[in-house]
Amino acid sequence: MINGNQKWRANLGREMRRGFLSVLLLWILKKRGEPMYGYEIIQTIAKTTQGQWVPKAGTIYPILRRLESKGFVKSEWSSKSAGPSRRYYRITPEGREAERRILLEWKRHMSGFRDFLHDLLEVD
Amino acid sequence: MINGNQKWRANLGREMRRGFLSVLLLWILKKRGEPMYGYEIIQTIAKTTQGQWVPKAGTIYPILRRLESKGFVKSEWSSKSAGPSRRYYRITPEGREAERRILLEWKRHMSGFRDFLHDLLEVD
DNA sequence: GGGTGTATGTAGCCACACTACATATTTATA
DNA sequence: TATAAATATGTAGTGTGGCTACATACACCC
Numbered sequence: 001m002i003n004g005n006q007k008w009r010a011n012l013g014r015e016m017r018r019g020f021l022s023v024l025l026l027w028i029l030k031k032r033g034e035p036m037y038g039y040e041i042i043q044t045i046a047k048t049t050q051g052q053w054v055p056k057a058g059t060i061y062p063i064l065r066r067l068e069s070k071g072f073v074k075s076e077w078s079s080k081s082a083g084p085s086r087r088y089y090r091i092t093p094e095g096r097e098a099e100r101r102i103l104l105e106w107k108r109h110m111s112g113f114r115d116f117l118h119d120l121l122e123v124d
Numbered sequence: 125m126i127n128g129n130q131k132w133r134a135n136l137g138r139e140m141r142r143g144f145l146s147v148l149l150l151w152i153l154k155k156r157g158e159p160m161y162g163y164e165i166i167q168t169i170a171k172t173t174q175g176q177w178v179p180k181a182g183t184i185y186p187i188l189r190r191l192e193s194k195g196f197v198k199s200e201w202s203s204k205s206a207g208p209s210r211r212y213y214r215i216t217p218e219g220r221e222a223e224r225r226i227l228l229e230w231k232r233h234m235s236g237f238r239d240f241l242h243d244l245l246e247v248d
Numbered sequence: 249g250g251g252t253g254t255a256t257g258t259a260g261c262c263a264c265a266c267t268a269c270a271t272a273t274t275t276a277t278a
Numbered sequence: 279t280a281t282a283a284a285t286a287t288g289t290a291g292t293g294t295g296g297c298t299a300c301a302t303a304c305a306c307c308c
Contacts, residue, residue, distance in 0.1 A: 012222075013229045014296055015143025015264065019136050021296070027240050039255050048236035059296055061257060066295080084255040084304050098136075103243055105137045110244075112172035116151050119227055120234075121241055138265055139295065145265070163286050183265055185288060190264080208273045208286040 021055070022063050026072060026091060026099040035076070035088035038064055064089055072098050145179070146187050150196060150215060150223040159200070159212035162188055188213055196222050 028044060029036060036044070038060050046054040067073045072095030079085035091099075110117060152168060153160060160168070162184050170178040191197045196219030203209035215223075234241060 012143050012146060012226050012263095013233075014262095016147065016226065016230050017233065018142045018264085018294085018296060019139025022136060023140065024237065024240060027243070031239070037255080038257095049233060050236065052235060053233040056297070056299095057256070058258080058298065058300090062295080062297095065257090082305070083253085086255065102136050102140065106140050106244060109137075109141065109173060109177040111176060112174065113148065114245075115155070116148060117245055119151070120230060121238075121245065122231075138293095142263085142265060142295090161286080162288095180266065181287070182267065182269090182289080186264080186266095189288090206274065207284085210286065 021059070022067065023099060023102050025060075025063055025067065026095050029073060029089060029091040030096060030099060035090040037078075037086035037088050039086070067095065070098075071095075145183070146191065147223060147226050149184075149187055149191065150219050153197065153213060153215040154220060154223060159214040161202075161210035161212050163210070191219065194222075195219075 024045075025041065028041060038057070041064075042055055042057065042060055064073065064075070068075055068089070071092060073089045073091055075087045075089045077085055078088050148169075149165065152165060162181070165188075166179055166181065166184055188197065188199070192199055192213070195216060197213045197215055199211045199213045201209055202212050
């Protein structure tokens with residue numbers, strides 16, 4: 001039972017990141033303003049959360065592919081720099097529009113649960 | 125393609141609510157302080173969001189069952205009131221603890237993305 | 249040659265929000 | 279007294295996406 005709870009907790013944490021992560025990637029690309037490659041995004045999240053959250057490669061790359069298949073990002077190979085070649089992703093106008101709409105929808109749905117959202121924001 | 129985007133957008137909205145909804149139910153039960161039944165929870169969410177979000181029965185009841193199977197809520201039938209009998213759910217100490225830990229984990233993972241979270245909070 | 253860091257990728261699993269439908273009871277209305 | 283509407287709960291099946299586990303390849307250092 002204790003084991004079960006821990007398993008569920010871990011899963012719930014995962015579930016809470018679902019959807020959020022895709023939108024967060026769009027948001028990160030939008031904010032950065034210039035193309036980023038997958039590994040760079042992983043490092044960015046790791047650094048931003050001070051190592052609290054280090055997404056796995058197997059999590060990030062599929063998301064980027066999905067975003068691209070929807071036309072929300074576009075990628076380009078680049079081997080200018082040293083090391084393995086990188087695939088740079090940049091957000092498209094459709095991606096910006098999608099991100100905006102998704103956040104709006106989420107806000108609409110969550111409007112009224114300000115206390116709950118505050119619990120999610122407040123520093124411990 | 126346009127159709128595809130709209131479909132995806134709808135799904136992403138759904139995905140963003142994933143996990144959140146389960147935790148939100150725990151939060152609602154915690155805040156209310158007394159047992160609530162499924163239909164009441166649906167109405168509460170509808171009212172709180174001013175009709176912007178009216179969860180379907182098929183969404184809420186399975187969640188409550190899952191929460192109960194994990195020991196986070198406990199239910200009791202009651203036919204005291206008029207109308208069809210109701211199943212009242214109340215949060216357990218394990219449920220409170222789980223909710224607390226999940227929110228903490230989420231905050232840890234999201235720490236550093238304050239700007240993003242602010243975008244999620246700000247009034248339009 | 250072996251180890252580490254950089255960089256990308258895929259097959260398969262699992263959980264959960266949602267659709268679509270079914271059922272039963274009570275109350276209001278014609 | 280039918281019958282429609284509101285109340286109340288439920289379940290089978292679908293789609294999706296985060297994640298695990300693994301594989302590949304290049305550059306550099308020892």
